[in-house]
Amino acid sequence: SQQGEEDPQALSIQEGENATMNCSYKTSINNLQWYRQNSGRGLVHLILIRSNEREKHSGRLRVTLDTSKKSSSLLITASRAADTASYFCATTSLYNNNDMRFGAGTRLTVKP
Amino acid sequence: DADVTQTPRNRITKTGKRIMLECSQTKGHDRMYWYRQDPGLGLRLIYYSFDVKDINKGEISDGYSVSRQAQAKFSLSLESAIPNQTALYFCATSDPGRGIGFEQFFGPGTRLTVL
Numbered sequence: 001s002q003q004g005e006e007d008p009q010a011l012s013i014q015e016g017e018n019a020t021m022n023c024s025y026k027t028s029i030n031n032l033q034w035y036r037q038n039s040g041r042g043l044v045h046l047i048l049i050r051s052n053e054r055e056k057h058s059g060r061l062r063v064t065l066d067t068s069k070k071s072s073s074l075l076i077t078a079s080r081a082a083d084t085a086s087y088f089c090a091t092t093s094l095y096n097n098n099d100m101r102f103g104a105g106t107r108l109t110v111k112p
Numbered sequence: 113d114a115d116v117t118q119t120p121r122n123r124i125t126k127t128g129k130r131i132m133l134e135c136s137q138t139k140g141h142d143r144m145y146w147y148r149q150d151p152g153l154g155l156r157l158i159y160y161s162f163d164v165k166d167i168n169k170g171e172i173s174d175g176y177s178v179s180r181q182a183q184a185k186f187s188l189s190l191e192s193a194i195p196n197q198t199a200l201y202f203c204a205t206s207d208p209g210r211g212i213g214f215e216q217f218f219g220p221g222t223r224l225t226v227l
Contacts, residue, residue, distance in 0.1 A: 004154075033215070042116070042202055042218030043155070088154060092214075098168070102147075102154040 004032075004089040004103030012109040019076040021106040023089030024069075030092045032065060034074050037086045037105070046074075046087075051094065081112045115139045116219035118203050124225045131190045133222050135203030143207070144186040145216065146170075146178060149200040158201075161186055193226040200224075 007022045023032065031050045035043040049056045049065045049072065056063045062075040076083055086105040093099040116137045125131050135144065142163050147155040147170075157170030159178040167178060175197060179187045190197055200223050204216040 031214075040200070040221065040223070042220050043204075043216075044218070045215040048215060090155075098160070100157070101171075102156070104152055104154040 004091050004101060006087070006089060006103045006106040008106060009104070010107040010109070012111065013079060015079060015081055015110055015112050017079055017110075019079050019083070019108055019110070021074045021087050021108070023072045023074070023091075023103055025072075025089075025091045025103075026070065027091075028094040029067070029070075030094045030097060032063075032072050032092075033090045034061075034063060034072075035088045035090060035102075037088065039085070043088065076108075079108075079110045081110050084108060084110045116203060116205055116217055118201075118219040118222050120222060121220065122223045124227065125193055126227050127194055129193050131193050131224065133188045133201055133203075133224070135186045135188070135219055137184050137186075137203075137205045137217075137219075139205050139217060140183075141205035141207060141217070142183060143205060144180070145204040145206070146176075146186070146188045147202045147204065148172070148197075149202060149221075155202065158188065190224075190226075193224075195226045198224060198226045 004023045004025045033048045034046040037043045047058050060077045065072045086107050088105045090102045119134045145160045146158040149155050156172050161167050161180045164180050177189045202221050203219040206216045
């Protein structure tokens with residue numbers, strides 16, 4: 001079964017707007033990662049946040065983690081058409097570092 | 113050149129046929145993985161290998177087998193393909209010395225259709 005669940009399933013915005021995607025999970029985690037997938041291609045790692053971290057930034061990306069709510073959010077600021085892709089969260093179990101599960105993803109469309 | 117390559121990129125086969133998907137990497141990583149992706153379900157782990165002699169089942173290993181021929185090569189086989197194995201298959205690698213739960217590097221994928 002999947003660990004992470006992204007919300008919304010699909011998001012459509014205009015270029016320049018911010019995009020926020022959420023990930024909820026069920027069990028305790030060691031870390032949470034966000035990946036991007038362009039249509040039909042391999043996933044690309046964006047950012048990893050550890051369970052003892054609350055926020056991380058990378059360029060236009062901001063990730064937050066709330067372990068009390070078992071949720072994370074990915075914010076993309078000043079979006080561009082090139083940000084159009086699917087975004088997946090992946091969680092690693094606190095109890096088994098070999099157990100990493102992906103969510104079903106959020107499909108982001110950025111209109112020029 | 114791509115760090116993680118997969119062959120073939122597309123394959124159409126018939127029910128009951130044996131199929132092998134191959135993955136090669138030039139990243140020097142010990143750890144390699146096979147995933148399948150179905151629409152609306154994200155990625156699910158089929159098998160993973162931490163070195164040539166270490167093969168482990170993932171979440172959905174039934175109907176699949178793997179072979180780690182060398183550090184750089186990890187093959188996935190479908191012994192007798194069935195239609196519900198139609199999916200997008202990805203190979204991935206990760207940095208040696210770390211568990212699964214760290215950055216993974218993905219190949220471009222193989223789209224497999226079983227008729």
